[in-house]
Amino acid sequence: MTAAQLRALHVPGDPLVLPNAWDADTARAVEAAGFPVVATSSVAVAAALGYPDGERAPVAEMFAAAARIARAVSVPVTVDAESGYGLPAAELVTRLLETGAVGCNLEDTDHSAVGRGSGGLPPGGAWGSHPQTTLRPLAEQAERLAAVRAAAGADLVVxxxxxxxxxxEDARAVLPEAIERAKAYLAAGADCVYPILLRDAGVLAEFxxxxxxAAVNANPLPGGSIRELAGLGAARVSLGAGAWRATRAFFEGYLAEIS
Structure with missing residues (x-):
């Protein structure tokens, strides 16, 4: 499937549902279950490689994992590329396309502001924990997205x-900034905007x-359903690290039973 075909699956009110995978085996499971697209989760991929999230895994290992996933399935793959690993836009696009992916997530968190470290388990093994979020200036992020679009042409769903x-603490208080950023990113060439962890149905509807x-990527709402998100106009639903966390919790419980 091409990027154009993936792009066409983003339909407001009839969302593309993405249970995110983290290796070739889980990607095959997603495909076998009938989902038309495989998405990756950076926190889950990094954990499977032995690193915490937040661009603290070596970029070469993250791209190699994405390539293994893309080779394992026949459906299109979209890669969680975090904030781009500090790579120039043209190099980022080239490396993403070389994995076989036809889509990517790019976030506006600036990981360089908190440092990337050398990898490994964080203190206490707190997988998926994030340092204090520092956002890139809106204009800087929009310029970067425009450069990615220019380098990718139509070959990558951004x-x-x-x-x-x-x-x-208050989703409604930051809604104006979220809308401003989203509109700027769309104007820069993004195909979809993703207000991650927006868990308030009313605020999501306003967004x-x-x-x-434009297409909006949503996360499941507390106690909600895919149907509810469809009714709110979502065009894409990401389960993020949910499947990985559930799998890991099951494994930990299994280990506790036999230890």
Whole structure:
């Protein structure tokens, strides 16, 4: 499947559902279950490689993992590329396309502001924990997305993550900034915008309306359903690290039973 075909699956009100994989085996499971696209989760991929999330895994290992996933399935793959690993836009696009992916997530968190470290388990083994989020200036992120679009042409579906809701105590208070960023990213050439961890149905509905008819990627709402997200106008639903966390919790419980 081409990027154009993947792009066409983003339909507001009839969302593309993505249970994120982290290796070739889980990617094959996603395909076998009938899902038309495999997405990766950076936190899950990094954990499977032995590193914490937040661009603290070696970039070569992350791209190699993405390539193994793409080779393992016949459906299109979209890669969680975090904030681009500090790579120039043209190099980032080249390396993504070389994995076999036809889509990517790019977030506006600036990981360089907190340092990338040398990898390995974080203190206490706190997988999936994030340092305090620092956002790139809007203009800088929009310029970067425009450069990615220029380098990729139509060959990559770009899902621009909007991270203002991460750690926000009041989702409505940061909604104006989220909308401003989303509109700028769309104008720069993003195909879809992703207000990650926006868990308030009313605020999500306002966000979707503000950027309409653009595609919006949502996460499951607390106690909600895919049908509810469809009714709110979502065009894409990412389960993120949910499947990985559930799998790991099951494994830990299994180990506890036999120890």
């Amino acid at each position: 899902n621009a993550r909007v991270d203002v809701f991460l750690g926000a 979707v309306k503000a950027v309409s008819p």
